[in-house]
Amino acid sequence: MDHSDDAAILRKQGHRLTPQRLMVLEVVRQGKHLTAEEVYAAVVGQHPYINIATIYRTLQWLQDVGLVAPLASGTGPLRYEYVRGGTHHHLICQDCGYEEEIDDDLLSALKAHLQERYAFSAQLHHLAIPGRCSTCQRAFEEVHHPQEHHNELN
Ligand SMILES: [Zn+2]
Ligand SMILES: [Zn+2]
16 A cells, blocks of 8 residues: 555545645654654654654644554653554563564454443554563573473473
8 A cells, every 4th residue: 555545545534635744654654663753853854844743743643544553662652653454463572672463353352341341442552562572481481490491301
């Protein structure tokens, strides 16, 4: 899907697409999990009079129209990603930073559960699930339970 598709759809929906909005969209589309500062740094070369507040406003607008979603990883600033055509989430290893994308359907049982038990409609867009990857789990086990591993080997 190229970026002229997005532009055409947005115009059809009656949105005004300024060159700045298009530029921010393009930067987020091509990057991966950029912070607002990183988006600003990429845009300011071509739009020298743009400021960080405009970047934040534009990112908010792109979220409102469903093209971009923020990723709150728990630490550090929000990072933004192009998400048109399907929601996804991230597994993030807190030890080594390893990341893996997972499909939204993995969370559908949780959403159904929350709706059923709490009458709560969960809006889960672009979640970061913290944890420990398989490599780091093994390393952790070896440090904390070396004896068990020793026994396994025998
Ligand atoms: Zn993502
Ligand atoms: Zn790891």
